[in-house]
Amino acid sequence: MNWRNEARAEYYLIGRKPRNQNGFQLLDSISGDADSWTDNNVRPGIMYEYAVVGGLRIDTSILRGIGYIASGIEVPAKHDRGNLLLLIDSTLTCTWSGRPYWLFHTMGMGEPIGKSALLSENNQSYDSAAFSFGVHVALMGDPTLRMRYRDISTPENIAIHQIAARQPYVEIDWEGPEAPDVTGYYVYRQVEGGEEELLTLEPITGGCSKNCVIDNC
16 A cells, blocks of 8 residues: 655554454554555455554654545455555545544435535534534535436437538437436537537427437537
8 A cells, every 4th residue: 555645644553444344453553754555464355444544642642643544455456556545446535634523424315425515514413523613624526426326328329410501500319218217318518628518408308300409510
């Protein structure tokens, strides 16, 4: 495992547990100037989760600081990309800090991670915990991400035709799959180097001999 060294860390604690099991087992305590660690005691075919926690020693107490969680590293790992997060094949996004505690329970019910961030930052009610009246957390990424997306059938045989007219037009048509969960389609356009632009304010449900849209170029 590799990680970005935390300049203030005086030591790192390495923990490990099999995936889907509770409780990390402390494996090692290494110097604070380390930025990598090798686990030589693993069994092939098992998914492990690793925790790397850096901290400071103040007298006899320990103030723990930077922490990393690596989830879903399957042994044997046949790649070495030099970055801890890149070793994880199931990473969705990244969050910073944990004051107050993060609450991700709603993602199990299909809610986006932004809802989790909102509940975590406003947890002074039924989810109250330490630091409940302060916000020292941040979501690093898209707040609309979800853990699971329902599979939606995609259109097929997409074709684009230029139409001769006073102005240049293009016709886009496709064949929609026979799927009851599809109620319509939105069409976007993107000019090279620009942002996507929504062309259809309402979903297209039919028309022409197929589903189609005509765009003025």
